[in-house]
Amino acid sequence: xxxxxxxxxxxxxxxxxxxxxxxxxxxxxxxxxxxxxxxxxxxxxxxxxxxxxxxxxxxxxxxxxxxxxxxxxxxxxxxxxxxxxxxxxxxxxxxxxxxxxxxxxxxxxxxxxxxxxxxxxxxxxxxxxxxxxxxxxxxxxxxxxxxxxxxxxxxxxxxxxxxxxxxxxxxxxxxxxxxxxxxxxxxxxxxxxxxxxxxxxxxxxxxxxxxxxxxxxxxxxxxxxxxxxxxxxxxxxxxxxxxxxxxxxxxxxxxxxxxxxxxxxxxxxxxxxxxxxxxxxxxxxxxxxxxxxxxxxxxxxxxxxxxxxxxxxxxxxxxxxxxxxxxxxxxxxxxxxxxxxxxxxxxxxxxxxxxxxxxxxxxxxxxxxxxxxxxxxxxxxxxxxxxxxxxxxxxxxxxxxxxxxxxxxxxxxxxxxxxxxxxxxxxxxxxxxxxxxxxxxxxxxxxxxxxxxxxxxxxxx
Numbered sequence: 001x002x003x004x005x006x007x008x009x010x011x012x013x014x015x016x017x018x019x020x021x022x023x024x025x026x027x028x029x030x031x032x033x034x035x036x037x038x039x040x041x042x043x044x045x046x047x048x049x050x051x052x053x054x055x056x057x058x059x060x061x062x063x064x065x066x067x068x069x070x071x072x073x074x075x076x077x078x079x080x081x082x083x084x085x086x087x088x089x090x091x092x093x094x095x096x097x098x099x100x101x102x103x104x105x106x107x108x109x110x111x112x113x114x115x116x117x118x119x120x121x122x123x124x125x126x127x128x129x130x131x132x133x134x135x136x137x138x139x140x141x142x143x144x145x146x147x148x149x150x151x152x153x154x155x156x157x158x159x160x161x162x163x164x165x166x167x168x169x170x171x172x173x174x175x176x177x178x179x180x181x182x183x184x185x186x187x188x189x190x191x192x193x194x195x196x197x198x199x200x201x202x203x204x205x206x207x208x209x210x211x212x213x214x215x216x217x218x219x220x221x222x223x224x225x226x227x228x229x230x231x232x233x234x235x236x237x238x239x240x241x242x243x244x245x246x247x248x249x250x251x252x253x254x255x256x257x258x259x260x261x262x263x264x265x266x267x268x269x270x271x272x273x274x275x276x277x278x279x280x281x282x283x284x285x286x287x288x289x290x291x292x293x294x295x296x297x298x299x300x301x302x303x304x305x306x307x308x309x310x311x312x313x314x315x316x317x318x319x320x321x322x323x324x325x326x327x328x329x330x331x332x333x334x335x336x337x338x339x340x341x342x343x344x345x346x347x348x349x350x351x352x353x354x355x356x357x358x359x360x361x362x363x364x365x366x367x368x369x370x371x372x373x374x375x376x377x378x379x380x381x382x383x384x385x386x387x388x389x390x391x392x393x394x395x396x397x398x399x400x401x402x403x404x405x406x407x408x409x410x411x412x413x414x415x416x417x418x419x420x421x422x423x424x425x426x427x428x429x430x431x432x433x434x435x436x437x438x439x440x441x442x443x444x445x446x447x448x449x450x451x452x453x454x455x456x457x458x459x460x461x
Contacts, residue, residue: 244339265293
């Protein structure tokens with residue numbers, strides 16, 4: 001069968017003389033006839049042009065992704081779209097930056113600054129303890145039970161006065177590998193210095209119940225009382241109110257607790273069944289404030305419960321990745337900043353972020369909670385006093401940024417000797433149940449162990 005021949009037009013004639021050889025043109029071999037499957041002379045190539053086309057005879061056409069020739073103006077069109085795409089991306093970046101700045105300023109403006117406390121502390125700077133170990137920090141966390149404003153539902157507002165239901169001295173180790181939270185009982189008897197009252201008058205120094213310091217002189221008076229009691233310089237302080245605490249618990253979608261017995265405390269507006277359950281805002285607040293519906297109704301038991309709840313809260317925040325997830329972190333920051341009153345050194349979102357960033361790498365088992373060693377006050381069993389020298393040992397460990405350990409109350413290691421867990425006396429701090437070998441000068445003293453808990457355990461074990 002004869003091979004098919006295309007109908008392509010013949011190549012353009014060469015106008016040179018017939019006897020004039022073409023320069024650089026090899027003599028073509030004798031045609032052997034068309035080969036099946038090979039393109040014939042003048043047939044379109046895959047690039048969309050014929051072999052006879054001379055460069056420059058026609059506008060160059062760019063092939064599209066599908067192999068079809070593009071129009072000569074497609075390059076301009078592509079550049080046009082690229083410019084519009086760049087403008088669109090730039091607009092989105094600016095919009096995102098503007099939104100982020102708005103959120104930042106909103107959170108930043110939520111924080112209230114206690115300038116009065118700063119001025120009062122500056123006045124008594126010479127009386128304050130010296131700074132501690134480099135990069136270690138001591139923060140005083142004060143839970144205010146003010147009944148003013150939206151907190152009036154929790155009790156009578158007697159002119160906006162406030163008391164400290166909870167006071168915790170938080171020590172952050174210099175290497176940021178551990179954090180120790182020490183609760184100070186509200187009923188502890190302590191030397192309260194002369195303090196500036198809200199009306200501008202000053203109180204007289206006196207030996208009184210610890211939480212009176214906050215009632216009469218606010219954060220500055222409490223800080224000076226703590227520094228006199230412990231010899232530890234307070235670097236920063238935060239005051240958290242009722243509403244803010246509830247909002248923070250709701251922002252992490254509640255905190256899990258476990259109860260051995262049902263609770264019914266009308267004063268705290270709290271009624272809970274026994275067993276494992278998740279508490280949200282109002283219930284969580286009642287849980288950490290209640291006294292009469294739990295055990296013996298003592299403030300000591302309430303502090304232990306508060307420590308366990310805070311440990312569960314820390315674990316919930318870390319386990320859910322809240323600190324690394326902006327969409328989950330923002331509600332927590334919003335609730336926290338709305339509830340905070342701080343010193344000028346912590347009154348910005350950047351300052352708080354730097355603080356949290358330094359803490360987020362601390363393992364939960366190294367976030368420890370304990371109560372200062374105390375016992376019933378000699379002259380009034382409804383009040384507390386420090387157990388010495390155990391309290392001095394604890395305060396010295398914190399001042400020197402040396403490690404200490406906590407263990408559940410009632411463990412064998414804690415109760416060698418004479419029931420130290422009941423009073424919060426550490427192992428080896430008062431000469432009882434110590435494994436130290438006085439005859440061996442090279443044996444290092446073991447880190448004191450105190451009754452307490454850590455955030456890895458939580459309330460449900």
